[in-house]
């Protein structure tokens with residue numbers, strides 16, 4: 145469980161805090177979406193989870209432990225438990241697909257024989273068995289993100305933190321990467337935290353969602369809870385989304401309501 149307790153983060157020189165008294169709980173094994181516009185504080189929130197940023201006040205707890213109190217060794221170990229996926233993939237272009245993944249395992253201290261086995265497993269998991277020796281520059285955006293996901297999963301983390309993981313991809317590729325994340329979640333029962341400005345991400349795979357606006361947490365809950373709040377901001381946003389999403393509406397609205405909002 146990740147628990148934010150009254151977290152405030154104010155960057156030096158900024159007019160307003162990037163995070164303003166945010167309290168939030170992210171349960172184990174969930175796919176949790178953090179939705180917000182540009183500048184809402186999403187990246188700051190995500191980076192507080194692996195202590196790339198530290199709150200000015202408040203606490204971030206992992207399974208009840210305050211991560212601010214971790215020793216350097218405990219923090220290193222903890223960071224291996226929090227794989228991160230980036231919007232622009234962040235692959236090393238001078239290394240092949242398998243070398244990109246293997247590097248993460250080398251850093252985690254795994255021996256060479258085990259590394260080779262693990263790279264093969266990971267390539268299978270993300271559907272890139274035939275691309276082990278390819279150079280990143282020769283891959284499509286979706287394939288690059290699959291490498292990014294394999295690399296993030298290398299050390300068998302308990303948490304996968306996705307920083308706008310599909311924002312650089314077209315809609316079809318976004319869907320296939322989201323479906324891959326859902327499949328990984330099913331297979332590994334990992335906790336996935338996604339920050340996004342895309343409603344589709346929330347609709348397609350999230351179990352729970354939180355809405356951030358100007359550093360303030362506006363609303364959070366499971367999708368059924370959110371869709372059951374007639375005047376809720378998130379419900380309104382999700383239904384207002386221009387793209388017709390019959391499956392989503394069918395899941396959360398009664399037949400009469402579906403006709404009303406169509």
Ligand SMILES: Nc1ncnc2c1ncn2[C@@H]1O[C@H](COP(=O)(O)OP(=O)(O)OP(=O)(O)O)[C@@H](O)[C@H]1O
Pocket residue numbers: 155156158161162180181182183184185186187188189341
């Ligand atoms: N290192 C920094 N120094 C100063 N201000 C920062 C820094 N990082 C972020 N900010 C500011 O904090 C606020 C929140 O930024 P953050 O990147 O967390 O938002 P975001 O929702 O992730 O936005 P985006 O989707 O554009 O990345 C913004 O006003 C941003 O300008």
